[in-house]
Amino acid sequence: MLIMEYADSGTLREYLKGNFKKLTWNNKFKMAHQLACAVLHLHEENIIHRDLNSKNVFVHQSTIKLADYGIKESVSSAGVVQYVDPKKFTGNKYSLNEKSDIYSIGVLLWEISSDRLPFESKSKxxxxxxxxxxxREVPIPNTPEDYENIYTDCWKHEPDDRPTIQVVVSRLKVLISNNTTKHWTPISNSSHSLHNNLKKDMVERIAASPYKIYDIVQGIATLPYKIYDENKKQKVLDYLKDHYVTSKEIFDWLLNNQNHPNSFLVLGDFYYLGIATKVNKKMAYNFYEKAGDGYDGLSVAQYNLGFICENDKLFDTFKAMYWYNKSAKQGNHEARESFYRIRSSSSNTISASSIDKFDDMRVFFP
Structure with missing residues (x-):
């Protein structure tokens, strides 16, 4: 029998959900510092947690407590995917280690700053x-720069590029001691000049850093809205406004950085919705196809392709089924429902250009 200490505030996820609006940045810094100190204690005892996530970190009387450590190792049991060292997914021989815990801490520090589960709408x-x-997740607007730098250093891809737990603890301690950072000061309605200066500074900082633009593009790609959702265009524009960047800046960057599935996906969204360009559903289809094709194609792009084939006058429900089926195989339940709905219809159509696309036509018939 395993006996665990009682935690009066439940898990970190539950605590953030119930208390986030009351937390100041200093409260968040202290919580992050407690978490890092708890992991430091484990590492000093040569214990690797291997499964740090917000559902097995607990809060008791405003103090962080850890649970369920030192027992995970295989890919299938390596923990909640969002928090797992990405090196684990590139080869089964990679053994989770202290730097794996550092990666998880980085994700948790982002979660403490945002009150959101990382990539909540994305499939495993x-x-x-x-x-x-x-x-990676996109930093929340107005996050203190020093705090942001700590967690983005923690979640770097290469373990050797991540700080040690001792360095993380030290940097958080300094942050608490200083009690102020470049972007921490709240903006009141009366401080119009300060707001303009801050906005100008953030625009210059984003424009000067391709890494920031890349982060924003990843954020757009993870917005939980379908292309047929009438609110999606406005949600994208609001997201860009919150990150002090224009749609034209993002569109121009995407045109010059077509080297990642999410770049193709967002370009497809911009053409489909008419963001920073005229609506062009043919161009949208082409970019969605680049994002969705291949063995590692994006499920959301595949769903979008199915939707376009079915609904945007392409008169090719067989091709729609093809894309819905590919998306469904990645766990998209809505795509699966659409596939079977069309499959059971008695009035399906196919274009001549699609016939070569299908390896086996039997999948399209009940």
Missing amino acids: YFLIVNIPKGL
Whole structure:
């Protein structure tokens, strides 16, 4: 029998959900510092946690407590995918280690700053494929820069590039002691000049850093809205506004950086919705196809392709089924429902250009 200490505030996820609006940045810094100190104690005892996530970190009387450590190792049991060292997904021979815990801490520090589960709307398969390629959550607007730098250093892809737990603890301690950072000061309605200066500074900082633009593109790709959702275009524009960047800046960057599935996906969204360009559903289809084709194609792009084939006058429900089926195989339940709905219809159509696309036509018939 395993006996665990009682935690009056439940898990970290539960605590953040119930208390986030009351937390100041200093409260968040202290919570992050407690978490790092708890992991430091484990590492000093030569214990690796291997499964740090917000559902097995607990809060008791405003103090962080750890549970379920030192027992995970295989890929299938390596923990909650969002928090797992991406190196684990590139080869089964990679053994989770102290730097794996550092990666998990980075994700948890982001979660403490955002009150959101990382990549909540994404499938496990999507994350296993894309996190090793560099997919990370986007920093929350007005996050203190020093705090942001700590967790982005923690979640770097190469373990040797991540700090040790001693360095993480030290940097958080300094942050608490200083009690102020470049972007921490709240903006009141009366401080219009300060707001303009801050906005100008953030725009210059983003424009000067391709890494920031890349992060914003990843954020757009993970917005939980379908292309047929009438609110999606506005949600994308609001997201860009919150990150002090224009749609034209993102569109121009995407045109010059077509080297990642999420770049193709977001370009498809911009053409389909008419963001920073005229609506062009043919171009949208082409970019969605680049994002969705291949063995590691994006499920959301495949779903979008199915939707376009079915609904945007392409008159090719067989091709729609093809894409819905590929998306469904990655766990997209809505795609699976659409596939079987069309499959059971008695009025399906196919274009001549699609016939060569299908290896086996039997999948399209009940």
